[in-house]
Amino acid sequence: MSTFYEVVVFIHIFSAILGMGPGFILTTVVRSGKNMTELRHSYAIRHKLHIFVMIGGTLLLITGLTMGFLNTYLFHMGWYVTSLTLFLITLALGPIALSPSSKPIKALLNSHKGEEIPEEYKRLSRKLFRYEYLENVIFLIIISLMILKPF
Numbered sequence: 687m688s689t690f691y692e693v694v695v696f697i698h699i700f701s702a703i704l705g706m707g708p709g710f711i712l713t714t715v716v717r718s719g720k721n722m723t724e725l726r727h728s729y730a731i732r733h734k735l736h737i738f739v740m741i742g743g744t745l746l747l748i749t750g751l752t753m754g755f756l757n758t759y760l761f762h763m764g765w766y767v768t769s770l771t772l773f774l775i776t777l778a779l780g781p782i783a784l785s786p787s788s789k790p791i792k793a794l795l796n797s798h799k800g801e802e803i804p805e806e807y808k809r810l811s812r813k814l815f816r817y818e819y820l821e822n823v824i825f826l827i828i829i830s831l832m833i834l835k836p837f
Contacts (some may be wrong), residue, residue: 688831691756698749702832706825708735713818716811721801729795734825747773764837769828784821787814 715732719725731758750770753760791810798804 691753694752696751696758697745698753701742701745701749703742705739705746706829707738708742709737710822712736712739713815713822717815720802722795722798722803723801725807726795727802729792732783737785743777747777763835765831765835769831772824772828772831776824779817779821783817784814785816 712732712735715735716725716728719728750773754766754770787810791807791814794804794807794810798807
């Protein structure tokens with residue numbers, strides 16, 4: 687079982703890199719767009735990166751829970767339970783905050799004519815980016831808890 691556990695830990699760490707790494711730059715990618723053509727292209731890149739985030743995030747949850755079921759004492763460790771709770775909160779942010787905030791932006795990108803980025807986009811993106819920054823802070827807390835295991 688020790689070898690299986692080590693494989694699960696390896697997949698977990700690899701998934702964190704695969705999923706969280708691109709997640710930290712999703713906002714940066716779209717902030718570089720200077721006109722509507724660049725902005726649309728930036729969102730296309732962002733969409734492709736988000737696939738890695740979804741795959742990595744799913745594997746993180748699966749491997750994290752697997753480690754807990756293999757070593758049930760983890761469910762009694764504060765850092766593990768807190769990390770898992772925070773991760774579930776970030777998962778909930780998707781349908782609760784991120785998706786509703788991104789839908790108007792997608793509609794605007796599809797319907798806007800011309801090359802100048804409209805003020806409405808700037809207003810809408812600020813709202814979306816606030817949620818994404820919050821999510822990034824939560825992920826940094828989770829990473830810190832996983833490394834330090836403070837309690």
